[in-house]
Amino acid sequence: RKEVEQDPGPFNVPEGATVAFNCTYSNSASQSFFWYRQDCRKEPKLLMSVYSSGNEDGRFTAQLNRASQYISLLIRDSKLSDSATYLCVVRRGKTSYDKVIFGPGTSLSVIP
Amino acid sequence: GAVVSQHPSWVICKSGTSVKIECRSLDFQATTMFWYRQFPKQSLMLMATSNEGSKATYEQGVEKDKFLINHASLTLSTLTVTSAHPEDSSFYICSAPGPPSYNEQFFGPGTRLTVL
Numbered sequence: 001r002k003e004v005e006q007d008p009g010p011f012n013v014p015e016g017a018t019v020a021f022n023c024t025y026s027n028s029a030s031q032s033f034f035w036y037r038q039d040c041r042k043e044p045k046l047l048m049s050v051y052s053s054g055n056e057d058g059r060f061t062a063q064l065n066r067a068s069q070y071i072s073l074l075i076r077d078s079k080l081s082d083s084a085t086y087l088c089v090v091r092r093g094k095t096s097y098d099k100v101i102f103g104p105g106t107s108l109s110v111i112p
Numbered sequence: 113g114a115v116v117s118q119h120p121s122w123v124i125c126k127s128g129t130s131v132k133i134e135c136r137s138l139d140f141q142a143t144t145m146f147w148y149r150q151f152p153k154q155s156l157m158l159m160a161t162s163n164e165g166s167k168a169t170y171e172q173g174v175e176k177d178k179f180l181i182n183h184a185s186l187t188l189s190t191l192t193v194t195s196a197h198p199e200d201s202s203f204y205i206c207s208a209p210g211p212p213s214y215n216e217q218f219f220g221p222g223t224r225l226t227v228l
Binding site for chain 2: 041042043044046049087094095100103104105
């Protein structure tokens with residue numbers, strides 16, 4: 001079993017739709033959680049960190065359930081520019097010097 | 113934010129040659145850097161952790177004699193793919209822990225290696 005698993009996708013949604021991505025992780029000792037987006041042939045870019053209390057950044061909302069070892073990302077009012085692969089990332093420690101584990105990613109295409 | 117650069121951005125080489133990829137932190141010091149590999153339609157896999165002044169730490173299954181890492185200074189780490197073969201064709205990405213005020217890694221733009 002992979003340490004970080006995500007919906008396989010792809011997700012094809014119309015502009016303006018709400019889309020939710022799910023992620024589960026197997027190592028209960030994991031300390032930090034993130035969502036990254038990766039455009040084709042580019043490096044991953046941090047979208048947002050995920051906190052136990054849940055957090056929101058504009059149209060993006062992230063949730064963490066430590067008991068279920070589950071992370072989610074909700075995108076509201078999808079834009080064409082949201083088309084990308086979304087990577088769930090788990091870090092074993094609390095600092096940026098700790099290793100991170102990338103999930104396999106879920107591809108999103110927002111269609112006009 | 114902190115910037116990490118990589119060079120070259122892409123390289124095509126013949127089988128059997130060695131290729132060196134550079135990773136630089138441009139406006140901050142990085143005593144540690146991470147090297148990842150990403151095959152098409154797959155996620156990033158950590159290959160090794162590069163440490164300034166000491167040997168790199170390799171992940172299980174990564175051949176240290178094939179993927180030579182040298183962390184020559186506080187701003188430069190290099191990955192050399194020795195005797196490259198077509199199966200080494202991949203997207204290689206480095207990252208560095210950001211300055212103290214940032215709790216995240218900063219990624220280089222990646223190097224696309226194609227071995228013919």
